Amino acid sequence: MARRSRRQRIPQEPVTAEIESLSHDGRGIARIEGKTVFVDGALAGEKVNFQYSRVHKKYDEARTVEVLSGADDRVAAKCQHFSICGGCSLMHMSPEAQLAHKQATLAEHFTHFGNLNPEQWLAPLTGPLWGYRRKARLGVKYVAKKEQVLVGFREKSSPYIAMLEQCEVLDPRVGHRLTDLASLIAGLEAYNRIAQIEVAMDDEHVALVFRNLDALSETDKNALIRFGQSNNLWIYQQPGGPDTVSLLWPESAQLSYAPEAGLNLQFDPSDFTQVNAGINEKMIQRAMNLLDVQADDRILDLFCGLGNFTLPLARRVNEVVGVEGDAALVQHAKNNAQLNGLKNAEFELADLTQTELKDYPWAEKGFNKILLDPPRSGAFEVLHQLAALGAERLVYVSCNPATLARDAGELVNQHGYIMEAAGIMDMFPHTTHVESIAVFTKKR
Secondary structure, three states, rough: OOOOOOOOOOOOOEEEEEOEEEOOOEEEEEEEEEEEEEEEOOOOOEEEEEEEEEEEOOOEEEEEEEEEEEEOOOOOOOOOOOOOOOOOOOOEOOOOHHHHHHHHHHHHHHHHHHOOOEEOOOOEOOOOOOOOOOOOEEEEEEEOOOEEEEEEEOOOOOOEOOOOOOOEEEEEEOOHHOOOOOOOHHHOOOOOOEEEEEHHHEEEEEEEEEOOOOOOOHHHHHHHHHHHHHOOOOOEEOOOOOHHHHHEEOOOOOEEEOOOOOOOEOOOOOOOOOOOHHHOOOOOOOOHHHHOOOOOOOEEEEEOOOOHHHHHHOOOOOOOOHHHHHHHHHHHHHHHHOOOOOOOEEEEOOOOOOOOOOHHHHHOOOOOOOEEEOOOOOOOOHHHHHOOOOEEEEEEEEHHHHHHHHHHHHHHHHHHHEEEEEEEEEOOOOOOOOEEEEEEEOOO
């Protein structure tokens, strides 16, 4: 019989250490007797007392209990829940230092994965620091021991929902109503059968989708409706998958946003949209500039979603084809093109990991420029197809610096592109999430 491994004992006494640097996930890095310790709540250059939280074979984890000598870029966290909630990791760092850390993270990934450096670093795109987040998924949990419903994000390094009163990065229309939402759910017959709340907003409206594990009683439906009426919130239920989302109140509702002046894009609460409206507008304009859009361009917009980039492009170029792997999003994009009277935007359903680009009739004319905004996994599997088009210019919008760097290395080292410029976009202030953009041109 195999012998069970013995769990390593966690030291109980606080330890004093110098913090050498900051990890990509925002934790201070210390060395204790040659072993790396990741210290939550510590910044580079600080001297702190920390308490071990987990012990591993190759590294340990800890949390700061006292800052003995603070870094120049340390600031007081605005949120009272910063030490507990896992939603934000950098709120104790000045906004300027956060930007520097994120750009350094992107640069390190470029060096590590592709031995690359952009010819030019773009100035970071910045926007509001507080109340910026318009999309979120709030966890809901009834804690039997406390006889209490919790609504919010998970605790740091924990599967448990943190006990939150409010969130400073969520739009205050929801961020300052977390206790109200918890009280609402606690009063339902299904108080222990609500799993999460999907939040989606536009400039004027807030939609809340309650994920109910069982069918709601009429009493509970009425309670949710009254809450929506009294707080000017749109209320939806979701008893199953995304296709089961249905509106409880009002009788009809439609979320929409303007990616730029004169455009209106409609979306459903469960659709993917950018969380930060201000940064999204700046990002679209930067993408246009980097693409150097001209009236006679034929542009491919890959992973186009609702048409966030496609429709602004359609107002400036001869023709743009948006490609997306989600059928519902393709239909929404087509509807948005029609709504805005844009007839030169074509939207196609395709999974280029399964079918070659050259096999689609809409690709036969080719494209002289490409924009792509892939998911976190990146676009490595389709890069050879894009390179075969011979597009003179390619703009890559990324939510994961590691996969952007990997794909950039492939474009530069294997497909004859030059990385002209790259930079970060602060889509998620106070978090370690790095949104970035890069432009590549074909070698001549």
